[in-house]
Amino acid sequence: MDIQQYIESGVLEQYVLGTLTVREQQEVEQLAAEFPAVQQELQVIRLALDGYAAAHAATPPAGMRERVLAGWQQAVRTPNGQAAADEAPRLVASVTAPVAPAPQPEAVVRSIDSAPSSASKFGWLVAAAVALLTLSAIGNYLLYNRLKETETNLEVARTEQSRYAATQQAALKERDDRARQLEILRSEQFRAVDLKGTPNAPDALARVYYNASSHAVYVDVRHLPALPSGKQYQLWALDKGKPVDAGVLTLEATTGDSLQQMKDIASAQAFAVTVENAGGSPTPTLSTMTVLGSI
Amino acid sequence: MTSKTSEVAAITEEQLVARLRARDEAAMTIFYDKYGTALYGVIARIVKKEEIAEDVLQESLVKIWHSFLSYDASKGRLFTWVLNICRNLAIDKIRSRQYRVGTRTQPLEDSAAQWQAAPSAFKPEHIGLEEITRQLNPEQKQIIDLLYFGGYTQSEVAEELDLPLGTVKTRARAAIKVLAKLIR
Numbered sequence: 001m002d003i004q005q006y007i008e009s010g011v012l013e014q015y016v017l018g019t020l021t022v023r024e025q026q027e028v029e030q031l032a033a034e035f036p037a038v039q040q041e042l043q044v045i046r047l048a049l050d051g052y053a054a055a056h057a058a059t060p061p062a063g064m065r066e067r068v069l070a071g072w073q074q075a076v077r078t079p080n081g082q083a084a085a086d087e088a089p090r091l092v093a094s095v096t097a098p099v100a101p102a103p104q105p106e107a108v109v110r111s112i113d114s115a116p117s118s119a120s121k122f123g124w125l126v127a128a129a130v131a132l133l134t135l136s137a138i139g140n141y142l143l144y145n146r147l148k149e150t151e152t153n154l155e156v157a158r159t160e161q162s163r164y165a166a167t168q169q170a171a172l173k174e175r176d177d178r179a180r181q182l183e184i185l186r187s188e189q190f191r192a193v194d195l196k197g198t199p200n201a202p203d204a205l206a207r208v209y210y211n212a213s214s215h216a217v218y219v220d221v222r223h224l225p226a227l228p229s230g231k232q233y234q235l236w237a238l239d240k241g242k243p244v245d246a247g248v249l250t251l252e253a254t255t256g257d258s259l260q261q262m263k264d265i266a267s268a269q270a271f272a273v274t275v276e277n278a279g280g281s282p283t284p285t286l287s288t289m290t291v292l293g294s295i
Numbered sequence: 296m297t298s299k300t301s302e303v304a305a306i307t308e309e310q311l312v313a314r315l316r317a318r319d320e321a322a323m324t325i326f327y328d329k330y331g332t333a334l335y336g337v338i339a340r341i342v343k344k345e346e347i348a349e350d351v352l353q354e355s356l357v358k359i360w361h362s363f364l365s366y367d368a369s370k371g372r373l374f375t376w377v378l379n380i381c382r383n384l385a386i387d388k389i390r391s392r393q394y395r396v397g398t399r400t401q402p403l404e405d406s407a408a409q410w411q412a413a414p415s416a417f418k419p420e421h422i423g424l425e426e427i428t429r430q431l432n433p434e435q436k437q438i439i440d441l442l443y444f445g446g447y448t449q450s451e452v453a454e455e456l457d458l459p460l461g462t463v464k465t466r467a468r469a470a471i472k473v474l475a476k477l478i479r
Contacts, residue, residue: 008468009464017443046371046372051474052478056336
C-alpha cells in the first residue's frame, strides 16, 4: 500500500471527524500503529480541529457555570446516576424524586406479605434476562468475529483477483507483440542481415531485417555495450558507400527487449550502428561504430 | 474568582486527569473552568440554541464523569477526547427527529455567530476565529463547518453542496492544512 496516497485520500480526516464505520476505524488504527507517518498525520489533523474548536469558545449565558455544575453534581450523586445521566436533568425540584417519598402506613403493611413472592419472581426475571442478554452478547460477538473474518477474506480474494487480471492483461499484450514480431521474422520477404561487433566492441551483435520491396527495416539487438548517459545508438544504412539515417534505437530495442521498426530504407547494401548524442545525428561518427554487416 | 483562575492555571493536564480518575468532584469544577467556554462554544455552534447548548453541556459533563475510566491519555489529549464526547452528543441532538423538524433548514451561520466570543481558559493553541476566517477561503470554511459542526459525512456534504465527492475531500484536506499551519 502506498502510505502517502493513503494519507492523501481523506480517510484520516474522516477518522478524526468520526464519520467512519467501525471497520474502517480499525483499519486506520492498525495502519497508524504500523506507520509513524499515519500516526503523525492524525496528530496534525487532531490539533488542527481542536484548535478550530477552541477558536469558537463563547461566553455562556449568565449563571450557566453554577447551573451546569450543580446539575452535574446532582446527576452523578443520584443513586440512579447512570439513568439520570441519560436524561440529563436540569436543576429542577423533580429530580429529588428518586429519594423515594415516605411510604404510607397501609402501603407498608400490604407490601410486607406481597414483597417476598414478587421480589423472588422479579429476581428470576432479572436472572433470566441477564442470562439471555449474556447469551445474545456472546452470540453477537461470535457472529461479529466471523463477519470480520469473512470480510477480510473477501478483501484478500478481491486483491488477488485484480492482481491476476492485471498479470493476465500484461501477458496477453506481450503475446500479441511477440506474435507480430514472429510474423516479421518468418516472412519470406524479409532478409536477415547479421551485424557483427567492430574492434570497438568485439562482443556486440545485432541483426537487421530488411524488406527490399516494402523498404521496411527492423532491428533486433542481441547484445550492445551499455551507453554513457546522453548517448543513443543510431542505425545507418549504407547505400553505394553513402550512410543514410535509419533512426535511433529506443531503450527497449537497445537492451534487446523487443524488435524495433526503423525508418524505411529504399536501397542498401550494408547496415551499421554508431553511438551518437541522444536524439541522433545527421551524419555518423565513424569512430564510434559498434556493429557492421553487409547484405 | 481569583483563586479559581490561579488554580486553573496551576494545574497540569496530567494532574487534572489523575484527579478526575480518582473521582475527585472538585476537579470537575477546575475542568469546567479550563474547558467550559470552549466546549460550550462548540456545542452552541452545533445546536444553535442557548438553552439546548446548556443542556447538552451538562449531559456531556455527566457522560465525561461516568466514562472517564475509558479515557486513555496515550491515545490523545484530554481536550480531544472531551471535545468528541460533546460533539457527538450535540450532533445526536440535532439529528434526533423532533429537533430536525424545526432547525435543520436554517443556514449554519446564524445565531451562534452572534454570541460574543470568549477567551478560552484553555490556551495552548488558541487562535482567534477572525484570523482563521481570514485565512480559510469561503469554500473551505463552508465544508469544514458542515463536517465539524453540522455532523455531515463527506458524502452528505457532496450531496448538499452538489459537488463531486473528490472535490469535497480535497477541500476538506486543504482546509485542515490551513488550520494546522495556523495553529502550529
